[in-house]
Every structure is written in structure tokens, then in C-alpha cells.
Amino acid sequence: MEWNIRADRPVYLQLLEQLEAAVASGAYAPGERLPGVRELAAQAGVNPNTMQRALAELETRGLVRTQRTAGRTVTDDAQAIASARRALAMRSAREFLAAAHALGLTNEEAAELLAAAIREE
Amino acid sequence: MEWNIRADRPVYLQLLEQLEAAVASGAYAPGERLPGVRELAAQAGVNPNTMQRALAELETRGLVRTQRTAGRTVTDDAQAIASARRALAMRSAREFLAAAHALGLTNEEAAELLAAAIREE
DNA sequence: GTCACTGTATTAAGCGCTTAAGACAATAAT
DNA sequence: ATTATTGTCTTAAGCGCTTAATACAGTGAC
Numbered sequence: 001m002e003w004n005i006r007a008d009r010p011v012y013l014q015l016l017e018q019l020e021a022a023v024a025s026g027a028y029a030p031g032e033r034l035p036g037v038r039e040l041a042a043q044a045g046v047n048p049n050t051m052q053r054a055l056a057e058l059e060t061r062g063l064v065r066t067q068r069t070a071g072r073t074v075t076d077d078a079q080a081i082a083s084a085r086r087a088l089a090m091r092s093a094r095e096f097l098a099a100a101h102a103l104g105l106t107n108e109e110a111a112e113l114l115a116a117a118i119r120e121e
Numbered sequence: 122m123e124w125n126i127r128a129d130r131p132v133y134l135q136l137l138e139q140l141e142a143a144v145a146s147g148a149y150a151p152g153e154r155l156p157g158v159r160e161l162a163a164q165a166g167v168n169p170n171t172m173q174r175a176l177a178e179l180e181t182r183g184l185v186r187t188q189r190t191a192g193r194t195v196t197d198d199a200q201a202i203a204s205a206r207r208a209l210a211m212r213s214a215r216e217f218l219a220a221a222h223a224l225g226l227t228n229e230e231a232a233e234l235l236a237a238a239i240r241e242e
Numbered sequence: 243g244t245c246a247c248t249g250t251a252t253t254a255a256g257c258g259c260t261t262a263a264g265a266c267a268a269t270a271a272t
Numbered sequence: 273a274t275t276a277t278t279g280t281c282t283t284a285a286g287c288g289c290t291t292a293a294t295a296c297a298g299t300g301a302c
Contacts (some may be wrong), residue, residue: 010131010259018223025225036278047261052280068270069278089224093231093238096217102139103210104146107239112212114235117214118228131289157248168291173250190248190299 001027003044011046014055023063023074024085034064063065122148124165132167136175144184144195145206155185155193 001022004012004120022028034040034055041051058064062080064072075081100110122143126135129194143149155161162172176193179185183201187193196202221231 008134012259013129021220021223025223027225035278038278049262049281050260053259055279066279067269068280069267071278085224087219088239089226089234092217092224093234094218096213096235097238097242099142099213100210102142102146103206103213104148105210107242110231111235111239113210113214114232115215117211117218119233121218121228133289152252158250159248170251170292172292174289176249188299189250190297192248 001043005044005046012050012053012057015044015046015051016057019054019058020063020084021059022087023058024081024088027082028074030074030078030081031076032074034074035070122164126165126167133171133174133178136165136167136172137178140175140179141182141184141205141209144179145209147202149195149200151195151202152197153195155195157192162167 001018003015003018004111005011013112021056035043037052037055038048040055041048055064059066059072062075062077063084064074066072089116096114097107097110105113122139124136124139126132142196149155156164158173158176159169161176164170165172166206176185182196182205183196184194184205185193217235218228218231221234226234
């Protein structure tokens with residue numbers, strides 16, 4: 001999986017968000033075993049403690065479960081994953097809308113702006 | 122102006138962003154005098170030093186200018202403001218699109234999601 | 243000329259995040 | 273049975289952000 005860490009926010013929060021997205025999108029399939037803490041930390045280029053913190057938080061979201069010595073696996077609950085996916089997507093949409101409003105854009109202008117962003121890809 | 126500060130990101134960055142949006146949207150009009158550092162800090166509920174830091178950064182964006190002892194005023198350059206508004210709006214759109222993609226959504230699904238968010242307002 | 247207000251600078255302290263290095267118990271693999 | 277791997281925990285250090293409390297020079301109003 002690809003990691004993208006910036007310096008302007010706590011690293012463990014960014015790791016958490018990206019892990020959430022990876023599970024919610026199915027990049028890590030339901031029931032699939034996750035790489036270990038040390039392996040994930042090496043991938044992301046962060047300290048294992050920081051990744052451990054992100055994974056511990058992820059667990060409170062109910063998206064993964066831990067078997068003490070056998071690693072972590074993505075939950076089997078496809079319903080929970082789908083629900084998380086919807087919630088995360090909706091939050092992003094609302095954040096975009098709020099940013100657009102703060103800039104004085106109307107809903108129509110926000111929609112058109114998104115269309116423009118898609119066109120420019 | 123309304124301030125919205127959360128605990129999960131550096132305060133001065135949030136202040137900077139909200140000041141940028143206020144100027145870009147015209148909430149503070151071109152040429153208008155801004156409240157003083159202490160006043161703005163009181164409004165936002167932060168330390169004057171933190172607000173000062175945000176304002177100093179804002180200045181590097183070219184949206185305000187400082188007259189040492191006569192306070193700060195929004196730039197007269199309407200072009201620069203319009204340009205900043207476009208750039209900020211576009212960035213938000215791109216961020217939303219990236220988040221949607223990370224969740225496995227297509228462009229069409231992202232657009233529909235935004236429409237749903239607008240409907241739910 | 244005095245006074246209040248402006249942006250700016252300084253020092254100190256506290257806190258959270260991150261890294262580093264290492265240790266432990268439980269378990270799977272051999 | 274031994275070995276390697278698992279998640280977890282601990283201690284220490286460093287760094288940036290934030291607050292607090294002042295202080296200063298320049299300027300406009302009176």
C-alpha cells in the first residue's frame with residue numbers, strides 16, 4: 001500500500017486515516033491479514049511506536065481485530081466496512097462543501113468546481 | 122468573523138486558513154482594515170502570539186499588507202484575491218476527489234455523493 | 243507633549259508527538 | 273524443544289506548538 005505523510009499534521013492521525021481508507025475501500029480485503037506493526041512502519045517510513053498507536057486507534061473503529069500473537073486481520077463484517085466507507089465518503093463531501101461555502105461559493109458553483117477538477121485529471 | 126478551532130491540528134495553521142478564506146471570500150473587503158492582533162486573538166480565543174504567527178504567514182501570501190503602527194489592511198489587488206479564491210477552491214475540490222478515490226469511488230460516484238450532501242443540508 | 247494603540251520581540255514553561263532502543267509474554271513454525 | 277515472529281510496553285530524549293507575561297518603538301489622536 002502507498003503511504004503519504006505530510007509534516008503539518010500528527011503522523012499517527014494520517015496513518016489512521018489512510019489505514020481506514022484502505023480497509024474501507026477493500027484494498028485490504030475482509031478477513032485478510034495485515035502486515036505486522038514493524039513491517040507497516042517500515043513501509044510508511046515511521047517509527048514502529050507511531051504505527052502501533054495508529055493501529056490501536058484503528059481497532060477502536062471496529063475495522064480490524066487483533067489476535068495477540070498472530071497479527072491483525074480485517075474484520076469479516078462486510079456490513080461494517082461498507083458503512084464505514086459511506087461515512088468516510090460523506091464526511092469528505094461535507095468538508096468540501098463547507099470549504100466551498102467559506103469561500104463564498106454556492107452549491108451550484110461547488111458542483112461545477114468538482115466537475116472542473118474531474119475534467120482536469 | 123466566526124472562528125472554528127479544533128485540537129487535532131496546529132492552531133496557527135487553522136487560523137491562517139480561515140483568514141485566507143475570509144479575505145478570499147470578501148468577508149474582509151479589499152482595502153478594509155483588519156482588527157488588531159490582540160482583538161483577533163480574543164475573538165478566536167487563542168494567544169496573541171499564535172494569532173500573530175498566523176498573520177505573519179498570511180502576509181507572505183500577499184493578501185494583506187502591514188503598516189507598522191497603523192494595523193493591517195486587506196490588499197487592494199482584487200485580481201490577487203480572486204486568484205487566491207480560485208486556487209483555494211480548486212485545492213478543496215482536488216482534495217475531495219483524492220479522498221473519494223482513496224475510498225474506491227469513481228468520479229461519477231463522487232459527483233453523486235456531493236449532490237447527496239447538498240440535498241441533505 | 244501626552245496617551246493609547248499598533249505590530250513586533252523576548253523569555254519561560256508546559257504539553258503532545260515522534261523517534262530511539264530495548265524488553266516482555268505468547269504463539270506459530272521448524 | 274528451540275527459534276522467530278507477534279502485539280505490547282517502557283524509558284528517554286528532542287522538537288514544535290501554545291500559552292503567558294512583558295517589553296519596546298513608532299504613530300495617530302487629543
